[in-house]
Amino acid sequence: MTPQDPPKIEFPCPGYPIKVLGDAGETLKALVxxxxxxxxxxxxxxxxxxxxxxxxxxxxxxxxxxATGIEQLETIHQDLRASSVVKVVL
Known part of the structure; x- marks a missing residue:
């Protein structure tokens, strides 16, 4: 077996999904x-x-x-994780 490369994302990528898991409430929704x-x-x-x-x-x-690029996705992840109401960002 040979290791398979992960699929490459072509930017811009419309409809790129991001899932945020966190404490329930309006604070989480407003932050997202x-x-x-x-x-x-x-x-x-x-x-x-x-x-x-x-x-x-x-x-x-x-x-x-x-999604416009890797930098954008990394910044979104960092901004979301900066809040204590966010537990996981996928």
Whole structure:
């Protein structure tokens, strides 16, 4: 077996998914929207998908952006992880 290279992303990449897991509440949602709008001026908040955990303590928020490059994605990840309400960014 030969190791397989991960798929390469071609930029710009419309519809690029980012999932954020964190403490449930308006703070998480507001943070995700703020960060996405800062890094993708065309971000459409209607694409936001929110799912509560079984006990309602956590939420996963999936957004779709137009990814313009690796630097943009790394900066989004850093900005989201800077908040204590965010647990994981995928």
């Amino acid at each position: 929207i703020e960060v996405m709008q800062a890094h993708d001026p065309d971000f459409d908040t209607s694409t936001l998908k929110i799912k509560d955990s079984g006990k309602g303590r956590y939420q996963s928020i999936t957004v779709y952006i137009t």
